[in-house]
Amino acid sequence: MIVRKEASGGVLLVGQTDHSQLVGQLAAHWGNAQFARPEPYESVARAAAFHDYGWLRYETVPNADAKTGAPLNFRDIPTTPDQLKSYQWCVDWMSGIDRYSGVIVSMHRTGLWRARYDTIAHPPQSTRKLLPEIDSYIAINEPKQEKEREALGADQLWTNYRMLQVWDLLGLYFCCQDPYDDFIEPVPVAYNGDRKSGVRMTMKPKDARTVAFDPFPFDKRGLEIQLAFKRMPKASFPDQEAFRRAYFQADTDLMRFKLV
DSSP: OEEEEOTTSOEEEEOHHHHHHHHHHHHHTBOOSSSOOOSSHHHHHHHHHHTTGGGHHHHHSOOBOTTTOOBOOGGGSOOOHHHHHHHHHHHHHHHHHOHHHHHHHHHHHHHHTTGGGGOOOBSOOOOOOOOHHHHHHHHHHHHHHHHHHHHHOHHHHHHHHHHHHHHHHHHHHHHHSSOOSEEEEEEOOSOSSOTTOOEEEEEEEEETTEEEEESOOBSSTTEEEEEEEEEESOSOOSSHHHHHHHHHHSOEEEEEEEEO
């Protein structure tokens, strides 16, 4: 869950599944004369829209910090055995629906612990010592991914993985704070088998809800996207029960952005 503090003293909460749906919108509209469209379209768009549904179980029982009473931001949530099971459930669930989508989701999950497999130069990707349970998760899933890439097409899958990393970072760009000047590099523009090729893509806010991209990667100028979120009137709660009651009672609203 992404937690954004407000000047009023409250917080905005964006579920990882809501972030995932935003990423799916970006993927669905990706591609034009300069940027290759996702291929196979349906499988890639599906993977993007559901890549973070391994957080679905957590979102049914979200937690507040035991000391401060503040809702836990996603970067502060410990990777428990149950959470690893949820990640595996998401991979297996998606693979059962669409084998191609499943391997992209699996690569995304393990790649987050592998500095996105060094496919992104900016924003920089941090690395840290992993828990033994995470090492085991990676050791189980990476050989499966390699087998699927051999069967389904390694070069194409790596390009689609790289695209998902760009869309995921854009999702975080919109979810974690108001738009600001930034860039992503390299952004792939073709299915050419080169895992390092691409361009620098800049994002510059024109106002709080309009962002200019250069070069522009989408299929429609003035593309409108939406992000679902919950607004909480205060930033801390006396206990888990109070937080969850407020969470379930909170109104759901939409942020709307225009991409130009």
